[in-house]
Amino acid sequence: MASSDYFPMPQRGNGYAEKGRSTNGLPTYSSAVQEKMHRHSRSMAWVIPVSVPIPGVRTRRLRLYMLNPSRMHQFTLPRIGRKRGPLLLMALLLTAIVSIFVFARRFGTEEKQWTSNFGESSTLVFGRDDLQQIWKWEIESGHYPSNSKIPEQVGLNSALLNPALPPRKAPTIPSRFRPPPGPVITTTRGDGPRRVYLDVQSQPPNVAYPPRPVPGSVADLDVIMEHCDFSENKYVRDCLEVLRLGGGLDNGDRLRRGKMDDWKYIYMEEDRENFTEPAQISLGNVIAPRPISSSDQDPNAGLVKKRGAEWETPLSLRPTLQHTPYSSLPAPCDPENPRLFHMFWTGPFTDKPYLALLSFLFTQNAGLHVKDDEGAFLCRPEFWMWINPGPAATVPNPSALGDMFDQLKTNPWAAPFLHPRFKDVIKFKLWNTTEQLDGVPELKDEWRTLKETLFNSGGHIINVPPEKQQSKSVVEPTVTTEASLNTGNATGESKASSTNTDKSDEDDMLNRTGSKSSSSYDRLSVILSDMARFVLCHRFGGIYLDADTIFLRDWEELWGWKGAFAYRWSRLEKYNTAVLRMNKNSALGSFLFRTALKNGLDFHPMTVSRYTKDAYLEGLLLRLPDALFDSAWLNTEYYQRDRPPQPYFIEFADFFDTPAQNSAAPQALGFEGFFRGAYSYHFHNFWWKPFDASRNWPDLGPKFMAGERAARAAATPDIDPEDWADKVSDDKRDLDWATVLKRTFEAYIRGDRPNMYGEWIQW
Structure with missing residues (x-):
């Protein structure tokens, strides 16, 4: 079943009566007296209400209270003076705010420390030692083939060997210009095989179909993030082009000229025996730790524990795994x-x-x-x-x-x-x-x-x-x-x-x-x-x-x-687990299950996003751009419509009922024109909509004719089986994208065409 992304947000009022407003948004009054009284009552109050928009929620606004500048001005003018009064009050206000934060930071318990999740309480039940152990297990097992930084809050004090990253050369910067090493480390030390990036292309004259990926090849997701990350204002359209060209899916149709090195994201790992260069760490990547008060001896300082929960006992993890390049495996799997x-x-x-x-x-x-x-x-x-x-x-x-x-x-x-x-x-x-x-x-x-x-x-x-x-x-x-x-x-x-x-x-x-x-x-x-x-x-x-x-x-x-990875929830920095990759019996998995157990066994993707964020483990469950698996999502939410990908869906229903003005594309472009470059497409529910309304049955040829007859009889009960006839005139004139994809896949099973890589099924 689909991920539970259909649950609507609760629509509740804010409890305050609406004031009359004109079409331009300004308040209206029945008379000048009413307006004067309203203004006077607000000017005499010490606090006034302010309505601010809530990010991501268009239908609701947050009601806050702030000091009334008019009342403050009236209070200070006769006592302190016109010029010094507002300045003095502003200084006192700033001093009070700073004092509150310093007091909370210095004396507040972990459960009472404030968070930045707009009122969401922390879900964290593991201390810093456990978080470090989780990072260590995943890195040493080869599950972190990335140069992304480890959060400083994890507090690693030594560079971990990373068998999934190639070694780096020692820095050539003179020592007097290097920053001093500190106890907080945010990078890993590459100790793995070298990477050879591939130029994947169909070779003439065999350019009718793209080549199969090279067995054992690896996608560098760091490179993909550079070209596809929505947070960095990257367009889905451009991301798909990089995915097409780098993956060789532009067979025979490469229009880009020049070197494509920046768009190469697929590599092979060399066998370890083919190189002897020692792994070295660049001290330039080591950052100094945040100053910590000498009186603060809490090893979990800075972590916000779940309210009312105790720290979990240390995780019991199996031995770390051995990262082995594909070329060194004794068998294909x-x-x-x-x-x-x-x-x-x-x-x-x-x-x-x-x-x-x-x-x-x-x-x-x-x-x-x-x-x-x-x-x-x-x-x-x-x-x-x-x-x-x-x-x-x-x-x-x-x-x-x-x-x-x-x-x-x-x-x-x-x-x-x-x-x-x-x-x-x-x-x-x-x-x-x-x-x-x-x-x-x-x-x-x-x-x-x-x-x-x-x-x-x-x-x-x-x-x-x-x-x-x-x-x-x-x-x-x-x-x-x-x-x-x-x-x-x-x-x-x-x-x-x-x-x-x-x-x-x-x-x-x-x-x-x-x-x-x-x-x-x-x-x-x-x-x-x-x-x-x-x-x-x-x-x-x-x-x-x-x-x-x-x-x-x-x-x-x-x-x-x-x-491990999932993908992004459209514009939000949350997970959508409609695609989820995890390793068997991993440290990350142990963390997620123990954390969920202490939080009501809640595995909704929004909640899982809180688990990893509160524990600074988001890097271990990579949030890939939705362009890879859900290319239409941003367009359906009014984003990137100035440069949409192909096809252009403004709602997910367009997949099943393609608008008439765009309905020439499915038949003209076919499977090759459907979000080419993406790894999958997520059509978001619509379980009740048939892919092919005019032929709502399996159409797989003579080998599976019995099932087709049964499904045809159920779909067209008013037609005698002897009168079945496939006439083009009875088919829908403009075929939808869902229909075109269904019929394309069925044609492969029937033996009418090869698969997307030009391979014919052998029975």
């Missing part, structure tokens, strides 16, 4: 970096996960263009589709696994992916909340005590009433049963199933299985998916994707970059 895509789906299989899987086969190096015995040299990514067949708050059924596959076999949208040709790359897994949470070491002993907040996302908590549990067999998955814990098969999958619910209650929030309209979201499943993505990535490793995601290119270079 790195066991510590499994290439697993995870997706979570609730309810009957529809055209939405169907298209996600088709786009995976169309873009990723699944080896479908070679025979099985020729694919041993490939590291094929696997797509794990996690199915939660019933409502989110149900007790598992021992027969659920068999029931799930029975339903998949008879579902025309799902059955094609059970074909033996896809068995090595597409795997259906059955979700069991109890089994999954028990599989997280950081949660297994304590999560049952938080059953009241299990469905918690962004502070929105949904409780399952006891009477619902009894009358409808809808039970919180916190209830552990023998059936839910001991019904796995040989692959470790657990068995669960939806319970029978009355059809009259199928639209009740507790009984929904999917979002069938714009007004009936399956909120429980969406909230559950917010947590499921972190559980899956922490337990198994890999990348989680929301089900409203479509692949647009090979992710080889992103697999090569071994750090």
